[in-house]
Amino acid sequence: MYTVDGGERAVIFDRLRGVLDKTAEEGTQFLVPWLQKPFIYDIRMKPHTFSSISGTKDLQMVNLTLRVLSKPKYDGNEVLKAVVAQFNADQLLTERPQVSALVRSSLTQRASDFNIELADVAITHLSYGAEFSRAVEQKQVAQQEAERSRYVVMKADQERRAAVIRAEGESEAAKLISEATAIAGMGLIELRRIEASREIAATLAKSPNVAYLPGGQNMLLAMNPSRP
Numbered sequence: 001m002y003t004v005d006g007g008e009r010a011v012i013f014d015r016l017r018g019v020l021d022k023t024a025e026e027g028t029q030f031l032v033p034w035l036q037k038p039f040i041y042d043i044r045m046k047p048h049t050f051s052s053i054s055g056t057k058d059l060q061m062v063n064l065t066l067r068v069l070s071k072p073k074y075d076g077n078e079v080l081k082a083v084v085a086q087f088n089a090d091q092l093l094t095e096r097p098q099v100s101a102l103v104r105s106s107l108t109q110r111a112s113d114f115n116i117e118l119a120d121v122a123i124t125h126l127s128y129g130a131e132f133s134r135a136v137e138q139k140q141v142a143q144q145e146a147e148r149s150r151y152v153v154m155k156a157d158q159e160r161r162a163a164v165i166r167a168e169g170e171s172e173a174a175k176l177i178s179e180a181t182a183i184a185g186m187g188l189i190e191l192r193r194i195e196a197s198r199e200i201a202a203t204l205a206k207s208p209n210v211a212y213l214p215g216g217q218n219m220l221l222a223m224n225p226s227r228p
Contacts, residue, residue: 003028007044013037045069045119058088065125066103068118092126099123 004010010024014036024038031038050066083103092099104121111118 069120
């Protein structure tokens with residue numbers, strides 16, 4: 001009598017009939033002493049991680065880590081390299097689900113030849129070579145500089161348009177004033193002058209630091225007390 005624990009199966013070897021077709025399930029099992037011998041196998045799903053440096057279609061070196069959930073251990077490096085070689089370096093980032101699906105399909109097909117069942121395959125790590133990473137960083141910096149230059153050009157263009165519109169408005173205003181002066185004479189200009197003088201006088205009247213002095217000779221007589 002022997003016990004098969006959870007997640008295990010027992011293969012029975014019989015001295016007369018060889019390996020029996022039926023495997024022993026979990027629980028307490030019986031066998032014929034000396035004639036039969038059990039071999040216990042762990043059939044639980046276990047994660048296995050494989051790292052591989054592979055070349056992409058555009059000749060960039062990529063460091064990948066693959067996690068495989070399977071019952072026995074299986075080496076997936078060759079399949080991983082074959083799949084990665086079909087993609088460009090940037091596609092490994094933008095099309096990562098498709099890459100994982102293709103790796104899983106290839107591994108499942110190859111593992112089935114050995115009666116191995118794969119439960120899950122996922123890419124857990126991906127890194128590029130130093131030169132490619134530096135090139136990507138330089139590309140991002142160049143794109144940011146291009147966006148900044150584009151903004152400066154747009155700002156200068158808006159300022160130029162604003163200056164043109166302002167100049168056109170001033171020109172139109174001067175033209176209207178000139179036409180009004182030609183029709184009404186200098187009366188319009190005198191009216192504007194009076195309005196401006198009134199605004200200046202009102203502003204000065206509100207200021208406490210402004211003193212009013214009489215003009216001409218009367219001011220000199222007022223400042224000389226010795227004169228009778």
